[in-house]
Ligand SMILES: NC(=O)C1=CN([C@@H]2O[C@H](COP(=O)(O)OP(=O)(O)OC[C@H]3O[C@@H](n4cnc5c(N)ncnc54)[C@H](OP(=O)(O)O)[C@@H]3O)[C@@H](O)[C@H]2O)C=CC1
């Protein structure tokens with residue numbers, strides 16, 4: 001499978017390493033502003049420079065690159081794995097629109113563990129809420145991360161919103177001079193050191209607290225999920241696929 005990798009930052013370099021190790025993948029180029037002369041593949045600053053046709057693009061970069069990617073995949077009927085976080089609502093709508101003609105995987109977290117956490121939340125969040133428990137999300141990441149809250153925190157919020165319906169996200173309480181409302185789900189971000197990614201959902205009730213927590217112990221859990229997604233897309237003609245497709 002011919003792969004173009006979009007982004008050569010912390011994640012891009014890990015993905016490139018795995019792609020080079022595996023025979024089933026042929027990394028034909030890397031798109032990044034940063035020119036790495038040691039990289040064995042062709043380096044491009046954007047996809048308009050790429051003449052070859054890739055079977056799939058794996059994107060771990062920045063939301064600013066979305067239009068470049070969509071133009072290439074529509075022209076070449078190339079499948080795409082979007083693992084980048086921080087897309088706006090309009091950008092997510094563009095991705096959904098493009099999926100009418102292209103096979104697209106999009107997830108703010110590609111780990112198996114987070115998919116399991118979403119399954120647990122679908123089962124328990126509404127029952128906790130209906131029984132008076134307050135729900136809060138806490139995420140922690142390394143000090144190089146540019147977006148907050150994390151894409152995963154947003155994903156976890158959306159899963160619970162989908163079940164409970166009447167929730168409101170609250171990102172900052174500093175300007176609020178009132179008690180917490182029942183329907184609020186607070187989402188807090190901590191940044192420091194080299195934390196790969198922690199997500200904790202707290203259900204706080206009368207005299208008891210239940211916490212569901214996922215801790216990534218390396219970036220490999222995300223890399224494996226992204227490669228699995230690239231493989232899973234190969235027999236798809238078009239459509240928007242998520243972690244549910246994989247696990
Ligand atoms: N879905 C998942 O499971 C996971 C998703 N992620 C997400 O993947 C993305 C990349 O993460 P990570 O590798 O750690 O981040 P890095 O900051 O290390 O790398 C970001 C990459 O995006 C490019 N980039 C940065 N800013 C811009 C910009 N303004 N316009 C265009 N391109 C830009 C950089 O290009 P250059 O090098 O040329 O500067 C670099 O290649 C993030 O959105 C992160 O949240 C991360 C881990 C797991």
Ligand SMILES: O=C(O)C1=N[C@H](C(=O)O)C[C@H](O)C1
Pocket residue numbers: 085108109141145149150151152153196197198
């Ligand atoms: O930037 C990261 O590192 C991560 N980003 C994703 C997010 O924003 O949720 C996934 C993971 O937690 C690591």
